[in-house]
Amino acid sequence: xxxxxxxxxxxxxxxxxxxxxxxxxxxxxxxxxxxxxxxxxxxxxxxxxxxxxxxxxxxxxxxxxxxxxxxxxxxxxxxxxxxxxxxxxxxxxxxxxxxxxxxxxxxxxxxxxxxxxxxxxxxxxxxxxxxxxxxxxxxxxxxxxxxxxxxxxxxxxxxxxxxxxxxxxxxxxxxxxxxxxxxxxxxxxxxxxxxxxxxxxxxxxxxxxxxxxxxxxxxxxxxxxxxxxxxxxxxxxxxxxxxxxxxxxxxxxxxxxxxxxxxxxxxxxxxxxxxxxxxxxxxxxxxxxxxxxxxxxxxxxxxxxxxxxxxxxxxxxxxxxxxxxxxxxxxxxxxxxxxxxxxxxxxxxxxxxxxxxxxxxxxxxxxxxxxxxxxxxxxxxxxxxxxxxxxxxxxxxxxxxxxxxxxxxxxxxxxxxxxxxxxxxxx
Numbered sequence: 001x002x003x004x005x006x007x008x009x010x011x012x013x014x015x016x017x018x019x020x021x022x023x024x025x026x027x028x029x030x031x032x033x034x035x036x037x038x039x040x041x042x043x044x045x046x047x048x049x050x051x052x053x054x055x056x057x058x059x060x061x062x063x064x065x066x067x068x069x070x071x072x073x074x075x076x077x078x079x080x081x082x083x084x085x086x087x088x089x090x091x092x093x094x095x096x097x098x099x100x101x102x103x104x105x106x107x108x109x110x111x112x113x114x115x116x117x118x119x120x121x122x123x124x125x126x127x128x129x130x131x132x133x134x135x136x137x138x139x140x141x142x143x144x145x146x147x148x149x150x151x152x153x154x155x156x157x158x159x160x161x162x163x164x165x166x167x168x169x170x171x172x173x174x175x176x177x178x179x180x181x182x183x184x185x186x187x188x189x190x191x192x193x194x195x196x197x198x199x200x201x202x203x204x205x206x207x208x209x210x211x212x213x214x215x216x217x218x219x220x221x222x223x224x225x226x227x228x229x230x231x232x233x234x235x236x237x238x239x240x241x242x243x244x245x246x247x248x249x250x251x252x253x254x255x256x257x258x259x260x261x262x263x264x265x266x267x268x269x270x271x272x273x274x275x276x277x278x279x280x281x282x283x284x285x286x287x288x289x290x291x292x293x294x295x296x297x298x299x300x301x302x303x304x305x306x307x308x309x310x311x312x313x314x315x316x317x318x319x320x321x322x323x324x325x326x327x328x329x330x331x332x333x334x335x336x337x338x339x340x341x342x343x344x345x346x347x348x349x350x351x352x353x354x355x356x357x358x359x360x361x362x363x364x365x366x367x368x369x370x371x372x373x374x375x376x377x378x379x380x381x382x383x384x385x386x387x388x389x390x391x392x393x394x395x396x397x398x399x400x401x402x403x404x405x406x407x408x409x410x411x412x413x414x415x416x417x418x419x420x421x422x423x424x425x426x427x
Contacts, residue, residue, distance in 0.1 A: 016047045016050070016052070016080070016082050016083065017045050017046065017047045017052070019080050019081070019082070020045055020047075020052050020054075020076075020077050020080045020083065021037060021045050023076045023077070023079065023080050024036055024037055024042055024045070024054070024073065024076055024077070025037055025038075026076070027069070027072050027073065027076060029041045030061070030065055030069070031061070036056070036069070036073070040057065041056055041057055041058075041069070042054060042055070042056050042073070043055045043056060043057055046389070046392075048389070048391075048392045049084075050082060050083060050084035050085070051083075051084060051085040051086070051087070052077045052080070052083050052085070052086045052087070053086075053087050053089065053389045054073050054074075054077055054086065054087070054088050054089070055089045055359070056069070056070070056073060056088060056089070058070060067231075070088045073086075073088050074086050074087075074088050085264055085267075085268065086268075087268055087386060087388070087389060089385060089386070089389065108215070108216060108217040108218065109144070109215055109217075109218045109219075109220075109221045110218070110219050110220065111219065111220045111221070111243050111244075111339065112220075112221045112223060112240065112241055112242050112243050113131075113220060113221070113222050113223065113242070113243065113244055113245070113246065113274070113335065113339075114222075114223045114225050114236065114237075114240075114242045114244075114245040114246070114271070115127055115128035115131065115222060115223065115224055115225065115245070115246045115248060116225040116227075116233065116245055116246070116247055116248070116262065116266070117227045117228075117247065117248040117249065117259070117262070118227065118228065118229070118247075118249065118255065118258035118259045118261065118262035119227050119228060119255060119258055120152070120227040120228075121227075122227075122248050122249055122250050122255060122279055122280075123248060123250075123279040123280065123311070123317075124224065124225075124227060124248040125147075125149065125152075125154045125155060125158065125224050126158070126279075126317065126318055127246070127248045127277050127279060127311070127328075127331075128145065128155075128222055128223075128224035129145060129155060129158050129159065129224070129320060130317070130320070130324060130325065130328040130331075131222055131246070131328060131331060131332060131335065132144070132145040132181055132220075132222040133179065133180070133181065133320070133324050133328070134324045134328045134329050134331065134332035135219075135220050135222070135332050135335075135336075136179075136180040136181055137180060137323075137324050137329075141219040141220065142182070142216065142217060142218045142219055143180065143181055143182075143218060143219065143220045143221070143222070144175065144181065144182045144183065144184070144215050144218045144220070144221040144222070145178075145181050145182075145183045145184075145221075145222050145224065146183075146184050146185075146209075146210060146213070146221060146222070146223045146224065147183070147184065147185030147186065147187060147224050148186075148206050148209075148210070148223050148224060148225055148226065148232070148236060149186075149224055149225065149226040149227075150186050150205060150206065150226065150232060151226060152226070152227075153185045153186045153187030153188075154187070155183060155185045155187065155224060156183075156185050156187040156188055157187075158320050159178040159179075159181075159183065159320055160178075160320075161176050161178055161183065161185075161188060162188075163176075163187075163188035163189060164188070164189065165184070165188050165189050168214045170214070172212050172213065172214040173189075173209065173212055173213045173214065174214055175213055175214065175215060175216075176188060182215065182216065182218070184209065184213045184215075186205065186209060189209075206232055206235055206236060206239075206240075207235070207239055207240070210223075210240060223236065223240065223242065228262075229261070229262055229265045233265075234265070234269075237265070237266065237269040237271055238269055242271050243272070243339065243342075244271070244272045244273070244274040244335075244338065244339055244342060245266050245271050245272070245273055245274060246274050246275060246276070246277060246308065246335060247259055247262060247263060247266075247273065247275075247276045247277070247303075247305075248276070248277045248279055249276060249277075249278060249279070249299070250278070250279055250280045250293075250294055251278055251280070251281055251292070251293070251294040251295070251299060252294040252295070253294075253295060256299055256302050256303065257302075259276065259303060260302065260303055263303060263305065268386070269386075270386055270413065270414065270421060272342050272414070273305050274308065274335055274338040274339065274342075275305055275306040275307060275308040275334065275335075275338055276299065276300075276303055276305060276306070276307050276308060277307075277308055277309055277310075277311065277331060278299055278307055278309070278310040278311065279311045279313075280293050280294070280311070280312075280313040281293070281310040281311060281312055281313075282312050282313065283312060283313040283314065284312070284314070290312075293313055306334075306338070308331050308334040308335065308338070309327055309328075309330050309331040309334060310327075311327055311328075312327075342414075347380060347382055347422055348380055350380070351380035351381065351382050351422075352365060352366065352369050352379070352380065352381050352382065353382045354366070354381060354382065354383045354384075354387075355382060355383060355384040355420075356384065362383075363390075363393060366379075366381060366390055366393070366394065367393065367394065367397045370394050370397060370425065370427065371397060373427045374427065375409075375427050376409070376426065376427065377426070377427050378424050378425065378426045378427075379424070379425045379427070380422065380423070380424050381421075381422070381423040381424075381425075382420070382421070382422060383420075383421045383422075383423065384420060384421070385421065386413070386421055387413060387421055387423040388413050388423075390423065391411055391425070394425060409426040409427065410424075410425070410426040411423070411424070411425045411426070412424045412425075
């Protein structure tokens with residue numbers, strides 16, 4: 001996703017890789033004590049236009065340290081003038097190592113939709129809860145709502161729910177029914193105690209509660225994520241089987257800018273963005289006129305994704321006891337339409353499976369496979385890490401033979417599971 005509003009056009013991309021490497025020299029290797037370039041922890045820095053790809057050997061580090069280093073690399077790269085996106089690629093773990101970290105989606109849940117925001121106070125939980133109600137209202141669809149906001153679990157208050165949570169005969173957490181929804185929230189099991197979970201504790205709390213809840217057969221599960229781009233959000237993006245995400249923002253310029261950066265994080269983790277909800281667009285005063293609460297902005301252009309709906313600042317939007325507001329019903333329809341638009345990549349039997357292979361071998365096999373295709377044919381790749389960076393190498397490998405000047409007609413990347421990506425490239 002381009003962030004032209006955040007990166008001035010006059011910042012040249014010439015020498016961008018060198019500028020990124022200069023910044024990375026300030027990051028210390030926790031094992032050797034030197035910087036990450038001198039120690040060889042960072043193995044490669046490549047640039048594709050304004051996107052930087054940093055390859056690092058993180059597999060032998062303990063998980064919390066590896067996560068901290070990866071985040072430091074990403075933030076440093078993104079803070080370099082001229083950089084719009086940054087991806088961090090660690091050494092590939094074996095399937096046995098990654099399997100223990102995966103969170104399997106509930107077997108009988110068809111679609112998982114995340115609702116997120118770049119900051120608190122924009123109405124994210126209100127939108128998530130009303131969206132779940134709209135998806136369930138007046139249909140035979142079974143819909144669930146998972147409150148993953150560990151530090152501000154507000155769903156129980158909005159829906160007037162009380163714990164404690166019961167256990168099923170199999171020992172799993174029994175969700176609480178609220179109207180036509182089944183819901184689960186850490187707020188139903190925390191007994192109003194303040195929560196101070198961090199790092200691995202937060203990861204375990206989110207993943208175990210998600211996986212251990214007896215959701216039953218659901219068509220859709222809406223996940224209310226915490227605001228921001230912290231550990232819990234990153235954990236959810238990397239471990240939960242999210243099919244698409246809805247971002248919530250106000251029209252305020254700083255909120256829109258923060259939402260743009262949040263959108264980049266979702267894209268870097270392979271989560272399809274369904275669109276944005278603009279909350280608190282306007283309010284109607286007693287005089288009968290509508291008034292904007294924030295400066296007017298072309299949000300769809302700024303975020304480069306569709307605006308699914310605009311919600312007014314009105315009490316009825318926050319009414320969870322009556323009918324679902326008409327604007328939310330429109331939002332639910334737009335979400336369904338966007339889900340239908342997302343390409344569902346079915347992996348054919350002849351797909352090139354690169355999972356578990358060393359990076360050099362992956363590159364050689366992909367280039368060989370792509371060169372063997374004819375114009376119009378599709379190359380399918382199955383990987384355990386984001387394969388987007390391969391696009392440049394494929395273009396370089398065959399670009400000279402392509403009369404149109406473009407190496408491929410179409411390239412689609414989709415994340416099907418926490419450690420499973422599919423890439424389809426049409427020559």
